[in-house]
Amino acid sequence: MKSPQTNNLRSKAEDADLDRTDVGILAMLQNNARLSVKEIASSIGLAPSSTHDRIRRLWQTGVLRGTHVEVDPKALGVGLEALFMLGLAKHTRETVDELMDGLVEVPEVRSAFLVTGRYDMIVHVVVRGIQHLKDLALDQFTNRPGVTRIETSVIFDSRRRYAMPVFRHID
Amino acid sequence: MKSPQTNNLRSKAEDADLDRTDVGILAMLQNNARLSVKEIASSIGLAPSSTHDRIRRLWQTGVLRGTHVEVDPKALGVGLEALFMLGLAKHTRETVDELMDGLVEVPEVRSAFLVTGRYDMIVHVVVRGIQHLKDLALDQFTNRPGVTRIETSVIFDSRRRYAMPVFRHID
């Protein structure tokens, strides 16, 4: 199944009506994006051609957005991960959007969240080690205009779940 | 390329020595796991067969660990995301590991981090909406033995970067 990573005008994904079959396909692909159509088909009890149609439709409607391999961080020299909790000075749309866009261009940044609560932004970063973490904080965060305060939480351990839960009503 | 999602005894991924070619392959696959070997080969200027060997080796050495499709959360009825910041009572290995393992079984949990700093754990969750968030907090977190305190940060916006940076020395 080809992945139309360039996805343009279509019906919104939230309007897509999915049935149990679609949900089953999504569940399988979230844990392994390279399952063959045949494997999926036999698992959900549908003909390969029909399964293929379903998957193509999921891409076209924007329910499926991309595929990614998971790489061992250690293999690339990542020795430490951390969360930066940031306080921001101004909360205008421009400053916030600019900051988010800018941060995600920093190679060490894996994800950035704009949030309510004690902090304004939470950023997950990967680094070589503690020295690198210090440099990153001082050079790319403390530095940045709009950032008033930074707290650092080093990550000891983490878990991840790849399959999204289904909250929609399914026929 | 077949994905040996079931990966057994092999040399550690941190011992794998990667060259620029491997790094190029990884960069492409992290953003699109379904690129054909031919596409990758022509992009990095290598024969498809050699490229194929490289990719197989990356799987075998554990540098590549899995592939996942990205699903539009809205398509599944996710209307709100949040971060829970938890304080824990006891920090023995058993309680902490149990808690991490237990939390990642909760469907609404996407990832969980054990961290240093003001909080002990940070958990990313997806929910239908604010009511669902309240129920989740009270039923699955406040509830849980070991959790002494919970702060909630609703996520307004988020960005993600799929390609891991390369910190290792590359020949």
Place this chain on the structure above:
DNA sequence: TATGAAAAAACACGGCA
């Protein structure tokens, strides 16, 4: 590392309920 051949997968399409 490259070539080429065999196997498998993806894809397109016509027919059918």
Place this chain on the structure above:
DNA sequence: TGCCGTGTTTTTTCATA
């Protein structure tokens, strides 16, 4: 409209030099 089977094209996989 959705499912199925078949034929065609593309990709993967492997043997060999």
